[in-house]
Amino acid sequence: QSALTQPPSASGSPGQAVTISCTGTSSDVGGYNYVSWYQHRPGKVPKLMIYEVSKRPSGVPDRFSGSKSGNTAFLTVSGLQAEDEADYYCTSYAGNNIRVFGGGTKLTVL
Amino acid sequence: QVQLVQSGAEVKKPGASVKVSCKAAGYIFRSYGISWMRQAPGQGLEWMGWISVFNGNTKYPQKFQGRVTMTADTSTSTAYMELRSLRSDDTAVYLCARDDPYGGQGDFDYWGQGTLVTVSS
Numbered sequence: 001q002s003a004l005t006q007p008p009s010a011s012g013s014p015g016q017a018v019t020i021s022c023t024g025t026s027s028d029v030g031g032y033n034y035v036s037w038y039q040h041r042p043g044k045v046p047k048l049m050i051y052e053v054s055k056r057p058s059g060v061p062d063r064f065s066g067s068k069s070g071n072t073a074f075l076t077v078s079g080l081q082a083e084d085e086a087d088y089y090c091t092s093y094a095g096n097n098i099r100v101f102g103g104g105t106k107l108t109v110l
Numbered sequence: 111q112v113q114l115v116q117s118g119a120e121v122k123k124p125g126a127s128v129k130v131s132c133k134a135a136g137y138i139f140r141s142y143g144i145s146w147m148r149q150a151p152g153q154g155l156e157w158m159g160w161i162s163v164f165n166g167n168t169k170y171p172q173k174f175q176g177r178v179t180m181t182a183d184t185s186t187s188t189a190y191m192e193l194r195s196l197r198s199d200d201t202a203v204y205l206c207a208r209d210d211p212y213g214g215q216g217d218f219d220y221w222g223q224g225t226l227v228t229v230s231s
Contacts, residue, residue: 003154036217038155045205045221046155057219089155097160097169097213099145104154 004102011108012080020105022073022090030071034093037075041086085109112136114222129192130225132206139187143209146191148202164211196229
């Protein structure tokens, strides 16, 4: 039940696109299509941005997209805006009712 | 609207226990589950376990097995997380979130505001 691996930081200029990776194993990310992404701004509660690898909840801008290849999931933020600056966490189902989080990625909008 | 309201901050001594509550409103409590997470200072989110309010099933990761108990009271729409044998590295903000009732394949779509638990002698 090891944590998923995310880069500690990512950055981009307004209007650019940035992609954050989330690497696990065949026992979690690679084995199930139950990867979610959460945005966590300071002083706020985490917000669900992507679920089931690539689905967007109602109200989440279509600038946010998710995908997966093998044991790695990706969150792409297109058309970066200042309000996108936050910590982003991935989580995956790991079988047997277990969840595992990534370590988080701090996204900075330059 | 869906709301999860958690109990207030706690200060505990090492070796003590803490019980954090999470009161739900705006949805049918019994139809979902609740997961608990925590975030230690400067650290990321950590999943502590899940309870199905639907059938009472629980699941805890190995790290917390034997030290955490999650319960739910359907009469008050309140979930509880008790952590025992507290250590200084248990100092964290503890968060509840609405989850799948069947175990593991849902998402945390609504979150409580968080409860700061400080463990200090």
